Amino acid sequence: xxxxxxxxxxxxxxxxxxxxSEWEQKARKDLRDTPLEQLTWHTYEGIDxxxxxxxxxxxxxxxxxxxxxxxxxxxxxxTGNNSWLNVQRxxxxxxxxxxxxxxxxxxxxxxxxxxxxxEDVDLFDLSYLVREVNLKNYPTxxxxxxxxxxxxxxxxxxxxxxxxxxxxxxxxxxYDPMTGKGALTKEENKAVASLLDLTKDSSAFCGITVxxxxxxxxxxxVVQEVAYTLSAAVAYADRLTTAGEQLxxxxxxxxxxxxxxxNYFFEIVKLRAIRLLWATIVEAYQAEPELAAWLRxxxxxxxxxxxxxxxxxxxLRATTExxxxxxxxxxxxxVAPFDNTFRPSDExxxxxxxxxxVILKEEAYLDKAIDPAAxxxxxxxxxxxLAQKAWALFKEVEAKGGFEKAYASGFILSSxxxxxxxxxKNVATGKDxxxxxxxxxxxxxxxxxxxxxxxxxxxxxxxxxxxxxxxxRMATELHxxxxxRRPRAVVAIxxxxxxxxxxxxxxxxxxSCAGFETEVQQYESAATAADxxxxxxxxxxxxxxxxxxxxxxxxxKLRHHEGKPTIILAEDPQDLKEEMITHGYDEFLFEDCDVNxxxxxxxxxxxxxxxGNNN
Numbered sequence: 001x002x003x004x005x006x007x008x009x010x011x012x013x014x015x016x017x018x019x020x021s022e023w024e025q026k027a028r029k030d031l032r033d034t035p036l037e038q039l040t041w042h043t044y045e046g047i048d049x050x051x052x053x054x055x056x057x058x059x060x061x062x063x064x065x066x067x068x069x070x071x072x073x074x075x076x077x078x079t080g081n082n083s084w085l086n087v088q089r090x091x092x093x094x095x096x097x098x099x100x101x102x103x104x105x106x107x108x109x110x111x112x113x114x115x116x117x118x119e120d121v122d123l124f125d126l127s128y129l130v131r132e133v134n135l136k137n138y139p140t141x142x143x144x145x146x147x148x149x150x151x152x153x154x155x156x157x158x159x160x161x162x163x164x165x166x167x168x169x170x171x172x173x174x175y176d177p178m179t180g181k182g183a184l185t186k187e188e189n190k191a192v193a194s195l196l197d198l199t200k201d202s203s204a205f206c207g208i209t210v211x212x213x214x215x216x217x218x219x220x221x222v223v224q225e226v227a228y229t230l231s232a233a234v235a236y237a238d239r240l241t242t243a244g245e246q247l248x249x250x251x252x253x254x255x256x257x258x259x260x261x262x263n264y265f266f267e268i269v270k271l272r273a274i275r276l277l278w279a280t281i282v283e284a285y286q287a288e289p290e291l292a293a294w295l296r297x298x299x300x301x302x303x304x305x306x307x308x309x310x311x312x313x314x315x316l317r318a319t320t321e322x323x324x325x326x327x328x329x330x331x332x333x334x335v336a337p338f339d340n341t342f343r344p345s346d347e348x349x350x351x352x353x354x355x356x357x358v359i360l361k362e363e364a365y366l367d368k369a370i371d372p373a374a375x376x377x378x379x380x381x382x383x384x385x386l387a388q389k390a391w392a393l394f395k396e397v398e399a400k401g402g403f404e405k406a407y408a409s410g411f412i413l414s415s416x417x418x419x420x421x422x423x424x425k426n427v428a429t430g431k432d433x434x435x436x437x438x439x440x441x442x443x444x445x446x447x448x449x450x451x452x453x454x455x456x457x458x459x460x461x462x463x464x465x466x467x468x469x470x471x472x473r474m475a476t477e478l479h480x481x482x483x484x485r486r487p488r489a490v491v492a493i494x495x496x497x498x499x500x501x502x503x504x505x506x507x508x509x510x511x512s513c514a515g516f517e518t519e520v521q522q523y524e525s526a527a528t529a530a531d532x533x534x535x536x537x538x539x540x541x542x543x544x545x546x547x548x549x550x551x552x553x554x555x556x557k558l559r560h561h562e563g564k565p566t567i568i569l570a571e572d573p574q575d576l577k578e579e580m581i582t583h584g585y586d587e588f589l590f591e592d593c594d595v596n597x598x599x600x601x602x603x604x605x606x607x608x609x610x611x612g613n614n615n
Contacts, residue, residue, distance in 0.1 A: 072279030182407025219420025310436025
């Protein structure tokens with residue numbers, strides 16, 4: 001009897017084993033009239049997630065028996081514990097003195113390292129940094145947009161003046177023009193090669209960083225994020241080795257900078273799949289397999305899922321994202337402050353963000369177990385599926401000539417755009433939920449910023465999933481501030497309310513999330529509804545009728561409404577759209593409609609009304 005069988009006998013002796021067919025039979029019985037197949041989740045990655053997984057789903061997977069620290073390092077290279085560095089991200093403006101002072105305080109309050117995002121490398125005061133921060137003891141990293149090699153040389157000079165060696169540096173330098181724009185200029189290629197030369201004898205400082213965040217932040221699927229990050233890494237390796245650099249030096253100095261999103265299990269699996277596929281690439285280069293273990297992964301919470309509305313929900317999102325990255329075995333982790341989408345973070349929001357890692361270690365003990373996902377039928381199976389999908393896409397990019405040519409042809413960005421458009425649509429219709437933004441809005445929320453100023457700000461992130469919804473909500477907020485009241489939407493149910501419950505709830509929630517004061521009113525007939533609503537104070541009237549006749553009768557009666565509200569039918573008119581417009585309807589609200597176009601029309605009417613009142 002094997003050890004595994006003995007453990008099972010000891011732990012589960014009171015339970016009789018059940019086959020997959022028995023589980024399925026039980027599930028179908030409990031679901032009653034709901035087909036089991038309806039519980040299959042169809043993801044953006046093209047992976048169909050089953051409602052349950054069994055041992056047979058992982059029987060033939062080769063990596064399920066591999067140990068942490070062993071090739072292909074799917075479970076990571078860690079063998080003692082699962083600890084990660086708690087790295088605080090700090091923006092450095094001008095000379096960066098305030099940023100350095102904030103860093104020294106953070107290192108005293110729980111941060112293990114600092115990641116400076118430097119706005120101007122020419123202005124940043126390296127002498128002050130070297131004097132105030134012990135770079136030998138604390139991992140310190142830098143994101144730069146230009147002159148990375150010059151910056152690093154100057155840093156080395158400052159260290160030398162302090163009689164300190166650059167070989168003792170810890171952290172990374174994040175300079176990645178490849179994933180940002182798809183190719184390197186001659187000067188950028190030279191700078192990257194110089195970075196490798198400068199850092200290849202610093203074992204704890206990575207000079208080559210590949211940013212998967214450049215894909216995830218614009219709505220890429222997890223498969224795309226993995227495949228394109230790997231492809232960009234290969235492009236860097238090819239360029240550097242062509243320039244005469246040793247492949248071993250490239251592989252020893254490679255780091256992936258990845259975002260962790262809210263799709264919890266997929267984010268856990270993502271890092272496992274990356275390590276597995278990176279080992280395959282190292283093998284393809286005919287390099288020593290152990291070099292795959294040198295890959296370093298820095299994780300950060302995702303910008304794609306951050307919201308400006310009800311921002312405290314970002315704390316929950318960030319915690320979930322951080323948990324996924326930690327369980328997946330990231331080497332370091334940065335958690336973004338919950339309010340960073342609409343203002344410079346303050347001491348409170350930074351402390352909360354910094355303490356997420358502390359809590360996950362000290363209270364959740366996630367640093368104690370290496371690869372806690374090991375053995376899960378679902379996660380092991382998902383790792384295999386994700387790796388296969390990403391590898392197929394990686395090979396497709398290579399067949400197109402590699403990352404740079406695939407990017408230049410438009411393939412990479414167009415494929416991401418196709419996915420992000422579906423994501424935006426699903427957020428707009430409520431299929432993908434952003435709590436506080438497109439579902440369950442906080443009715444008492446008070447915006448403590450100027451919406452108009454924020455929308456026009458160059459620092460406002462317009463690539464996030466919530467952005468289109470937020471813009472419409474902020475337009476409503478501007479109406480409130482100018483008119484001293486919220487615009488009002490009345491959902492008029494004509495006929496049987498029970499039959500119209502789904503449409504009514506969707507319409508009410510939709511306009512509530514857009515910042516409108518909403519009210520549902522029940523009427524027995526179209527005539528009664530029209531008479532009572534003719535003088536009602538409402539900018540929008542949504543008609544939810546149980547009979548087609550009511551639909552046609554209602555809108556013409558409201559044409560003489562003194563406020564000229566936007567009249568919306570809560571139904572898909574299909575082939576009758578033109579006829580319904582003729583009857584007086586302005587737009588149509590249903591599950592798969594273009595809600596952004598609808599809101600733009602509503603706010604255009606509001607703007608026209610405001611201009612009319614001002615005149």
